[in-house]
Amino acid sequence: MRIAVVTEAFLPQVNGVTNSVLRLLEFCKVQGHDVLIIAPESEGAPTEYLGYKIKHVPSISMKKLIPMAVPRKYLEPLLEGFQPDVIHLASPIFLGHYVARIAKRAGIPTVSVYQTDIAGFARHYGLTIAHNTLKKWISRIHQASDITLAPSKWACRDLEQSGVKNVRLWKRGVDLVNFAPTRRDESLRVNIAGSRDKIIVGYVGRLANEKRIDDLAILDRQPHIKLVIVGDGPAAPRLRKELPNARFVGYQSGTELARYVASFDIFVHTGKHETFCQGIQESLASGVPVIGPDTGGPVDLIEHGVTGLLIDTADPHQLLEAVETLRSHSSLDLMQLAARKSVEHRTWDYINQQLMGHYLDAINQVSKERGLVA
Numbered sequence: 001m002r003i004a005v006v007t008e009a010f011l012p013q014v015n016g017v018t019n020s021v022l023r024l025l026e027f028c029k030v031q032g033h034d035v036l037i038i039a040p041e042s043e044g045a046p047t048e049y050l051g052y053k054i055k056h057v058p059s060i061s062m063k064k065l066i067p068m069a070v071p072r073k074y075l076e077p078l079l080e081g082f083q084p085d086v087i088h089l090a091s092p093i094f095l096g097h098y099v100a101r102i103a104k105r106a107g108i109p110t111v112s113v114y115q116t117d118i119a120g121f122a123r124h125y126g127l128t129i130a131h132n133t134l135k136k137w138i139s140r141i142h143q144a145s146d147i148t149l150a151p152s153k154w155a156c157r158d159l160e161q162s163g164v165k166n167v168r169l170w171k172r173g174v175d176l177v178n179f180a181p182t183r184r185d186e187s188l189r190v191n192i193a194g195s196r197d198k199i200i201v202g203y204v205g206r207l208a209n210e211k212r213i214d215d216l217a218i219l220d221r222q223p224h225i226k227l228v229i230v231g232d233g234p235a236a237p238r239l240r241k242e243l244p245n246a247r248f249v250g251y252q253s254g255t256e257l258a259r260y261v262a263s264f265d266i267f268v269h270t271g272k273h274e275t276f277c278q279g280i281q282e283s284l285a286s287g288v289p290v291i292g293p294d295t296g297g298p299v300d301l302i303e304h305g306v307t308g309l310l311i312d313t314a315d316p317h318q319l320l321e322a323v324e325t326l327r328s329h330s331s332l333d334l335m336q337l338a339a340r341k342s343v344e345h346r347t348w349d350y351i352n353q354q355l356m357g358h359y360l361d362a363i364n365q366v367s368k369e370r371g372l373v374a
Contacts, residue, residue, distance in 0.1 A: 007090035010039035027352040040069035071098035109362035112145035151276035152297035173348030181287035183262035193226040202264035207233030218316035
């Protein structure tokens with residue numbers, strides 16, 4: 001199959017969109033698919049990945065939001081020359097919308113992946129007008145796609161309520177070899193906490209205002225809790241001041257990240273605009289119970305009372321109570337086993353095989369619309 005992958009984020013920028021695209025490209029390489037990558041340019045950006053060529057377009061920084069790729073006219077002849085069977089739009093915004101229109105004119109099937117709640121981020125920053133505009137914009141983008149894939153039931157409903165048709169649930173995979181309970185490291189725990197008596201509560205993710213990491217202040221003030229923050233981002237300097245007792249270990253990846261996650265006693269995520277939340281899934285794979293917000297994607301991932309707790313993480317009293325509840329849970333060992341079991345079927349191979357099925361459905365759908373299939 002010839003696949004054009006159009007992504008709003010790519011290396012060297014590392015986030016959920018980039019990681020999902022990388023796993024797709026690795027799968028395509030093993031399966032022998034031919035891929036063209038279209039991605040935003042940035043300092044240090046690669047020109048190829050796994051032998052697949054990358055065509056860059058300019059990008060601009062938007063105040064308080066993630067950088068946006070800028071479409072260019074050369075994309076149309078580029079796609080015509082590549083002749084893709086299907087176009088994969090990863091978290092489409094401006095670039096994705098532009099390519100979706102090209103594809104519609106050319107009769108090329110498109111599958112878009114809804115992954116970033118840009119409108120929710122805008123609302124968090126008090127940009128009400130931007131939120132409403134972005135909500136309509138995102139809806140128009142996905143309405144232009146033949147199939148839209150969303151990572152959670154909440155995200156599916158959100159899109160459908162905005163008028164998007166043909167929305168399907170497509171979750172994310174997880175590396176079950178890297179993220180595993182066997183990565184737990186007692187020496188790392190002692191090094192982090194300075195004592196074997198403290199309970200370690202960890203957060204992993206981008207350090208940005210919309211993630212609401214400062215909601216963890218109530219935990220940072222407890223002498224028997226050691227708060228560990230894994231990640232980096234624009235809010236890091238402020239958070240170091242607001243969480244003075246926390247251990248900030250910076251950005252981690254690969255086996256080092258897995259060691260940190262498996263060495264937590266409890267994982268906490270406070271972001272309320274998550275369409276999914278890969279950090280939660282990786283913690284569950286590591287056998288670590290999770291406390292997450294009772295909104296958005298985490299609701300699909302955390303089984304309340306079985307693999308963790310769903311609460312209003314913005315309420316400090318609920319948050320502290322949730323940590324204490326898990327800490328003293330009589331069946332915590334069973335909860336740890338249940339956490340791992342809840343994601344054991346979600347390998348990236350399994351998830352990307354599902355994606356190939358969606359590609360074929362989009363191809364057949366467009367063929368029928370054009371009268372190419374009886």
